[in-house]
Amino acid sequence: MEIRKAGIEDLDILQKLTQQTFLETYADQNTEEDMQEYLEAHFTHERLRESLHDPKSMYYIMFDKDEAVGYLKLRKKRSEKLEKKQVIELERIYVLKNQIGKGLGKLLIDEAIGISKRGGYEVLWLGVWEKNFRAIAFYEKCGFKQYGEHIFRLGSDVQRDYLMKLDLID
Template sequence: MELQKAILTDITELRKICIDAYSKNFYNHWNEGGLEWYLEKEFNVERLKSDLLDKDAEYYFIKRGLKNVGFIKIRNNTNKDLNIENAVELEKIYVLPECKGMGIGKTALNGIIKKAKERGSGNLFLCVIDTNMSAIAFYEKLGFTFHSKTILDIPYFKEELKGMNRMIKKLDGKKPVANNV
């Protein structure tokens, strides 16, 4: 498994793996018409181009051999309301379902943690659906702890899945303090 940073000339390939990995994992999280709406909103060529040109965002292909088996999107923390200093957000990490259970997600996330540390970030945070116990356990095994609750504010997403846990991993070795907001 390796991480390969996506660049503008990769946009077609990036769009394909984004749509494949996301839709195969979360097709059942949407009300009718929602998945198609979301895929077009998040992964259209203009949006991906904008993200790839944004100095605060990075996409990485998760590769197994020559094949793209997932992707990661990270973003420098631009959310001042969150009050997490020197942070990078793991905005998206999706691996094709047929590649789950092979250690690919863990290896990829450890690669992103290493990259975040190398650039001097002190914290890595993410949001995860609060009923997705397997994902929460996965992040906890990698050293993430609960930070706070939030609600996913997006149309067409099933109401019962909108609760989100914010989780954080201190990259400087200090234990984070939970914020029960």
């Protein structure tokens, strides 16, 4: 496995990967209309290009030989509930459905933790949908603790995300 920082040259790969993993993860539990609206708002070429050029966003793609099998996105921004700390958000982390159970998510989490520590961050935080039980259990196994919640809109559906954090310094 290789994990490397994504650049503008990876735009097509990233778009395919973001759309496929998002659909695989959430399509069964959401309406087609809400899914389509979210994909069009966040995973078009234009939106991903903007995000790749944003200095606050960092994408990393995981490859198995020449196949992209997962990715993560870190975003440098404050959490409204962790204002006094140097924090970074693990905004997205996804692995293709046919790759789940192979330890790839743990490799991506470890990469995110390493990048965050090298960047001098004190806390890595994320939001996870309250109904994504597999992800919640995974994050807990990786040491994340719930510290709050916030509202997340998927199309017209208002959902609740749990906020979870991992302290990076002892």
